Amino acid sequence: MAENNKITKKEDLILFLSDTDEREGLLGKKNRKLLSDPLTDNNPITVQVLGICSALAITVKLEPAIVMSLAVMAVMAFSNMIISLLRNLIPSRIRIIVQLVVVAALVILVDQILKAYAYDVSKQLSVFVGLIITNCIVMGRLEAFALGNGVYKSFLDGIGNAAGYAFILILVAFFREFLGFGKLLGYQIIPQSWYDAGYSNNGLMLLSPMALITVGLIIWVQRSRSRSLIEQN
Amino acid sequence: MDRNSNAYTFLFVILLIAVVASTLALTATSLQPAQAENVKNEKMQNILGTVGIEVVRDSAQIPFEKYIVQRIALDNKGNERTEVNAFDVDLKKELKKPVAEQSFPLYVANVEGSKYYIVPLRGKGLWDAIWGYVALKDDVNTIKGAVFDHKGETPGLGAEITQMWFKKAFDDEKILDSSGEFVGVSVAKGYQGGDNKDDNAVDAISGATITGDGVTDMISERLVNYLPYFKNKTNVKVASN
Numbered sequence: 445m446a447e448n449n450k451i452t453k454k455e456d457l458i459l460f461l462s463d464t465d466e467r468e469g470l471l472g473k474k475n476r477k478l479l480s481d482p483l484t485d486n487n488p489i490t491v492q493v494l495g496i497c498s499a500l501a502i503t504v505k506l507e508p509a510i511v512m513s514l515a516v517m518a519v520m521a522f523s524n525m526i527i528s529l530l531r532n533l534i535p536s537r538i539r540i541i542v543q544l545v546v547v548a549a550l551v552i553l554v555d556q557i558l559k560a561y562a563y564d565v566s567k568q569l570s571v572f573v574g575l576i577i578t579n580c581i582v583m584g585r586l587e588a589f590a591l592g593n594g595v596y597k598s599f600l601d602g603i604g605n606a607a608g609y610a611f612i613l614i615l616v617a618f619f620r621e622f623l624g625f626g627k628l629l630g631y632q633i634i635p636q637s638w639y640d641a642g643y644s645n646n647g648l649m650l651l652s653p654m655a656l657i658t659v660g661l662i663i664w665v666q667r668s669r670s671r672s673l674i675e676q677n
Numbered sequence: 678m679d680r681n682s683n684a685y686t687f688l689f690v691i692l693l694i695a696v697v698a699s700t701l702a703l704t705a706t707s708l709q710p711a712q713a714e715n716v717k718n719e720k721m722q723n724i725l726g727t728v729g730i731e732v733v734r735d736s737a738q739i740p741f742e743k744y745i746v747q748r749i750a751l752d753n754k755g756n757e758r759t760e761v762n763a764f765d766v767d768l769k770k771e772l773k774k775p776v777a778e779q780s781f782p783l784y785v786a787n788v789e790g791s792k793y794y795i796v797p798l799r800g801k802g803l804w805d806a807i808w809g810y811v812a813l814k815d816d817v818n819t820i821k822g823a824v825f826d827h828k829g830e831t832p833g834l835g836a837e838i839t840q841m842w843f844k845k846a847f848d849d850e851k852i853l854d855s856s857g858e859f860v861g862v863s864v865a866k867g868y869q870g871g872d873n874k875d876d877n878a879v880d881a882i883s884g885a886t887i888t889g890d891g892v893t894d895m896i897s898e899r900l901v902n903y904l905p906y907f908k909n910k911t912n913v914k915v916a917s918n
Contacts, residue, residue, distance in 0.1 A: 542693060
C-alpha cells in the first residue's frame with residue numbers, strides 16, 4: 445500500500461497541523477491544491493505508485509477505463525467523506541478494518557445499483573467493480589488524509605486523487621487501444637489504407653506488460669519535466 | 678468512554694456492522710426485482726439474437742413469445758421432461774449434477790416459416806464462467822447463429838467473444854463432420870480456413886486462447902447431450918418421407 449509516501453507524508457502533516465477551521469473559500473488556494481496536486485506532482489499512480497494493479501487490468505480499451513474511473517471517483521469521494529465524519533469515533537486499533545468495511549459496503553452498493561439501473565455498464569465492468577475494494581489508492585487516502593481532515597477537504601482529496609488516477613488510466617488506455625486495435629472508444633481511427641500499405645496493429649500492446657511499460661514511459665516523461673521528483677540517492 | 682478500551686471497540690464494531698449489513702440487505706432486496714427483470718430480458722434478447730432477431734432488451738418479452746414456439750426440457754437420452762420449465766432451468770446449477778440427472782433446455786423458434794433449435798451453452802473461460810446460445814437450422818447440423826457472453830473475461834481479449842465479428846464467424850458452420858460424426862465447432866488458433874464453412878472451425882482471438890478453448894469445449898460438451906433428441910427428430914422425418 446505504501447510503496448512511496450515520502451512526499452505524501454510531509455504534505456499531509458502540514459495539512460493535518462494547519463487549522464482545519466481556517467476560513468477559506470470553497471475553492472480557495474489550499475482546496476484547489478487538493479484537487480490539482482494529484483493530477484501532477486503527487487499523482488497516485490506515477491508518483492506514489494499506488495493502484496497499479498487496476499491500471500494494468502482495465503486499460504486495454506478506453507471505454508471500460510473511463511467507466512472504471514468514474515466508479516472509483518464515486519467510491520473515493522464517499523468513503524473519504526464517511527471516514528472523515530467518523531474520524532473521531534473510530535478506535536485506532538481497528539481503523540483499517542473499519543475502512544475496509546466502509547469501502548466494501550460502498551462498492552457493493554455501486555455494484556447493486558449498476559446491476560439494477562445500468563445493466564450494460566455493470567456487465568462491461570464485471571469483476572472490476574469488485575476490485576475497487578482492493579485499489580490501494582482508496583485505502584491509502586483514507587489512511588493518509590481522511591482520518592486527519594475535515595469532511596469537505598476529504599471530499600476534495602478523494603475527487604482529486606481519483607482524477608489523478610483517471611488521468612493516467614485514460615492516457616494508458618488511449619495508447620493501448622490506439623496502437624493495439626487502431627481504434628478509439630470502439631471506432632476505427634487508423635484507416636484501412638494504412639493496413640493495405642503494410643501497417644499492422646501491435647498485439648503486444650494488448651498484453652499487461654505493455655501497460656506497465658506505458659506507465660513507466662509516462663513516469664519518465666513526468667520526471668524529466670519536474671526534476672524535484674527525482675530521488676537524491 | 679475511553680476510545681481505546683475493548684468495550685468501546687466491540688460496541689463500535691457491532692454498531693458499524695449492524696448499520697452496514699442492514700443498508701446492504703435493504704438495497705439488495707429492494708433492487709432484486711429490477712435486477713432479475715434485467716437478467717430475464719437479456720436471456721430472451723440473447724435467445725432471439727441467435728435466430729437473427731435483434732430486439733431492445735427491455736422489450737424482448739413480446740417478440741420472444743411470438744417467435745419461440747416451444748420450450749422443452751430434455752434429459753440426455755432425448756426424452757422430454759414435461760415437469761421442468763425449460764426457461765427456468767439454471768445451467769449453472771445443472772452443470773453440477775451428474776449428466777443423467779441434468780435437464781437440457783431447448784427452445785424451438787419459428788421465424789417466418791423456418792424452424793430453428795436453440796441450445797443454451799455454459800462453460801469456463803479464463804477467469805470465470807462463459808455462456809451463450811447457439812441456434813441450429815432444421816437439419817440440426819448447420820448453425821443459424823450464435824451468441825456468447827461472459828462474466829469476467831479480459832476486456833479487449835477474451836471479452837471479444839461477445840462481439841459481432843466473432844459471433845458472425847459461426848453462421849453456417851456445421852457441427853457434424855463430412856462423415857456425419859458430431860465434432861462441434863472449434864475455435865482454432867492460427868486458423869487458415871478463411872470463410873470455409875465445412876471445416877468445423879472458426880478463427881480464434883489472438884491473446885484469448887483459453888477463452889477460445891472454453892467456447893470450443895462448451896459447444897461440444899453441451900450439444901452432445903442433445904444428439905439423441907435430434908437423431909429422433911431426423912429419423913421421424915426420414916420415416917415420414
